[in-house]
Amino acid sequence: MRHLLHRRWRLHEAFVKINGIKRGLWRAVDHIEHPVCLSLMGARLDVPVASREVTAPPRPSLMQIPSHKTDHCAFLRELYRRMKAIRVFEDTCVAAHKAGEMPGYIHSSAGQEAVPVGVCSALRTDDRITSTHRGHGHGLAKGSDLDGMMAELYGKEAGLCGGKGGSMHVADFSVGMLGANGIVAGGIPIACGAAQGLRLLGSDAIVACFFGDGAVNRGPFLEGMNWAAIYKLPVLFVCEDNTFSAFTHSSTTTAGPGPLARAESCGVSGERVDGNDVLAVHEAALRLSSEARAGGGPRFLWAKTYRFSGHVSVDPAAYRSQADLDAALAHDPLALARAKLAKAGLPEADIAALDSEVQADILRSQARARTLPYPHRAQAFMDVQDMGAPA
């Protein structure tokens, strides 16, 4: 196993009783969560009694979806299923937070599901994404484990980040999700560098960089557009324009003709799409990401959508008019996708069954997360740093 030592890996640990003796079962996984080694530990828990290297295929990709061309109905069904999962996930978390059982802030992306799903369905598993404070949908759309995400939001040890990140810092490197981000526009420089690093390593993976309409007013936005353009980096910038920057209508804080024009001023070309139309987003993302992957340089997708909820779960969003909200609800991306799915031939009963299946899955995941343990206190002192680690 010596050759494994230079690889970065982490250990998953579980305990099993065999013939009444408690034994540890260790699973080492590498940085993209491929299992690399299994060990069964002896009764003293520090001596392996059996070890085996495993070469498992990468985790199956949720990106592997039915082809748009050959099975349009199955393709639409998968897009709809993911959107529905995000909607139910967000609504469930907002309710749990309001009920006081989920800590932290919950920035719901309800109403915006077509953007992450449309974009991520155009990506490969080894493509990376960077996300924002409103990042649950990005992670789920990229294929993050639902239970890991739910447990993380509950602050539980089994969460994707061991309960140390929470909603605003949820990451899942096993599916190329390089992290939500508590800092507006924080993901933009990271996406540029990830693309640069991938190129240096000889990969043809690309990076999709999600950010909000508020982020275009921060300096790193300009820096990032210019940077990606001069190095012709394979980055798909996705401005998920939900109309608001926190509690403020973005039209009052953003000058000029908008995000795409700003990108174009740096030579980054792109498209504006109806961010509530998942097919339109998917097709645009596929076009733009293919161009970026082929060496055409960065591309920009301006997806216009609307945030159904307040900025955070406790925000009643009293600053917006009922008429605006009603208009947005009439253009609900989930309802639009559902209608498309029905039109493509999936019977209503099947769609309803799918809805219930998704609903049940998320409620099961929530029930599970509730019962899971919080991280042990010792975890607070782990993974800070190697040299000069907390005493």
Add this chain to the structure above:
Amino acid sequence: MSSNTLTMGEVAARTLADEMRRDPTIWVLGEDVEMGGIFAQYKGLFQEFGAQRVVNTPISESTIMGAGLGAALVGTRPVIEMRIADFVLPAIDELVNQIAKVRYMFGGQARASLVARMPHGLMAGSAAQHSQIIESWFVNVPGLVVAAPSTALDLAGLLRTALRSDDPVVFFEPKALFKTSADMPDDWPAIPFGKAAHLSAGDDVTIVSWAQAMPVAKTAAAELADARVGVDLFDLRSLWPWDRDAIVASVARTRRLVVVQEGVGAAGFGAEVAATVGEAVSALKGIRRVASPRIPVPFAPTLEEACWIRPGMITKAVKEVLAL
């Protein structure tokens, strides 16, 4: 002059070139690195490694730092050049909010294995925005390693360790010393972080310094030695982790400590050394901190003098603690 006499800038460039030959994932990004960096600390690297690994960047500090992180997250080891420490301030979000915390926030899924290099220290005529010492800010940030070598050999050794470690390292380099020459041995081995250099042994007083104040402390220590004062002299070399054990053990013997640093003393790293020793050594007789006053660095040479550490300030402080 022996053939092994090299400037600190040359030593820095050769060490990095060495490491880049060893590890193909190491690359450099920063302003004007193509022409060798403003202190010649990257001289020749562009010619050897090309534009893919020596990336000349726009003046975009946030993105220099943030892109370094992104590149680390996909498995490369960037060397991030900040030009001078003052210019890390536009990149502070990327360094403090992102780099320092990704490993922790993401529950160990990722490492920010990178080196953020920033020449620091007083340099004559550089005034308030090109002369700051802000090392202690980063010691206060969990997740970061902070290096501050004062000699070419230490710079080489610590840079090697930084490039082989998985931690993000904030690497302060003594900018006014880059042009100074030193006689270099054949080998420049890696030096661990958290290990001070013990430069002279003595029983009367412990003097602790680092970075650009270190040569001044050495001059003062030599004067004191001539006056038959036994000085236990240390160069900390790294500020987090720092060699707490060596310093505490020394002061437990000498019972007197003088900490010498460039830059504002209030909440400077000298305060951490003094407080740690104060907590750990019960038979303590006296502590003095020699540091710059809490003023921006002024321009006029007559005013700038207020910020410089001079040997006389150190010998005076030593005499004060010896009288206690």
